Amino acid sequence: MFSEGVRAKLLAVVRSFGRVTGGEDEDIVQEALTALWSLSESGYPVRDAEALAVKIAKNGCVAQYRRRKLRLQPLRGDAYDGGDPATAATDLSDCLEIRRRLYGGLTDTEKTCLDLRNVDGLSLDEIAEMTGKPKTSVKSTISAARRKMLEQLKKEL
Amino acid sequence: MDAMTDKNYRKELIAKYMNAETDAAEEIRLAEYFATHQPDADEAAVAKMVLAERPEALIAAGEREFDREAGACGAAPAGTRRAARRWRLALTGLAAAAALALVLLLRPASREVPPFTPLEIAESLNTIMDLGLGDIESATAVPSGANILVTVHLKDGTDLPFIMSKDGDTGTLSLASTE
Numbered sequence: 001m002f003s004e005g006v007r008a009k010l011l012a013v014v015r016s017f018g019r020v021t022g023g024e025d026e027d028i029v030q031e032a033l034t035a036l037w038s039l040s041e042s043g044y045p046v047r048d049a050e051a052l053a054v055k056i057a058k059n060g061c062v063a064q065y066r067r068r069k070l071r072l073q074p075l076r077g078d079a080y081d082g083g084d085p086a087t088a089a090t091d092l093s094d095c096l097e098i099r100r101r102l103y104g105g106l107t108d109t110e111k112t113c114l115d116l117r118n119v120d121g122l123s124l125d126e127i128a129e130m131t132g133k134p135k136t137s138v139k140s141t142i143s144a145a146r147r148k149m150l151e152q153l154k155k156e157l
Numbered sequence: 158m159d160a161m162t163d164k165n166y167r168k169e170l171i172a173k174y175m176n177a178e179t180d181a182a183e184e185i186r187l188a189e190y191f192a193t194h195q196p197d198a199d200e201a202a203v204a205k206m207v208l209a210e211r212p213e214a215l216i217a218a219g220e221r222e223f224d225r226e227a228g229a230c231g232a233a234p235a236g237t238r239r240a241a242r243r244w245r246l247a248l249t250g251l252a253a254a255a256a257l258a259l260v261l262l263l264r265p266a267s268r269e270v271p272p273f274t275p276l277e278i279a280e281s282l283n284t285i286m287d288l289g290l291g292d293i294e295s296a297t298a299v300p301s302g303a304n305i306l307v308t309v310h311l312k313d314g315t316d317l318p319f320i321m322s323k324d325g326d327t328g329t330l331s332l333a334s335t336e
Contacts, residue, residue, distance in 0.1 A: 017227050039212065052216075059219030065226060092215055099209035118210050121181045142177035146206065150175070153202040
């Protein structure tokens with residue numbers, strides 16, 4: 001799917017981070033490409049694959065850096081006031097895997113409505129117009145999809 | 158204070174979200190919050206779902222952290238790096254001019270301003286190309302009156318203009334950035 005040029009570009013981005021050791025850089029690039037595949041597999045409309053791959057590779061660097069910090073520095077206490085290092089998902093690849101799993105349990109109509117909402121940023125009225133369904137139907141479809149996904153996640157936690 | 162840090166506000170927003178009553182801006186705020194904050198235990202499942210719906214919020218948060226960490230260890234964000242590179246190039250251009258001047262000072266002085274020889278132009282371009290910055294794709298030289306306009310083309314698509322001039326008394330070549 002990607003030329004060697006893109007792979008080389010990702011490698012350069014990863015190395016520019018300066019905080020990954022030799023050997024990890026190739027792994028991060030490979031993980032970025034896998035995550036991109038996972039994202040597109042889950043139905044996420046990838047418009048600029050190269051730009052997205054760079055962003056994902058940057059996330060990979062950050063995740064790797066965090067993992068190393070966690071190994072080296074014991075956590076003091078369990079209260080966090082916020083800030084970038086503490087995220088709901090441990091890293092992007094986890095998040096994408098969850099997305100792939102959750103979306104796998106949705107109907108095509110539910111997935112379409114969610115993507116029009118989340119990716120295209122359409123309002124309920126616009127989605128209704130685009131899909132030819134009443135606004136109330138679009139609203140209940142999205143709500144049902146979210147409840148379905150939440151139930152699944154609660155079972156997994 | 159950011160309303161998102163208020164647990165009650167988040168609770169209301171999450172309830173609206175589940176009923177598909179939030180607008181796009183509210184949903185983005187929710188995703189951005191969970192992309193950068195540890196959720197409370199009772200919000201954990203919702204947080205994962207919100208981010209699964211909008212992974213770009215997490216991607217953007219990771220990218221910001223990358224730029225911050227990369228900056229902290231010496232690799233500044235792209236814009237800063239470009240500015241630094243321009244300065245470095247301008248300064249090394251001056252250094253190159255000084256080096257050329259040293260060589261040319263050994264020549265006999267002449268009152269008349271001789272035209273640039275092809276060799277001088279080639280030497281100047283080579284000096285610029287050999288600076289070892291790794292970002293230069295090519296350089297061109299175009300005669301303009303008594304001077305030579307040198308344009309350095311960087312790999313990121315930007316151009317850096319220099320003007321090369323010659324002192325008729327000393328034969329000294331100088332290269333100055335015009336930016």
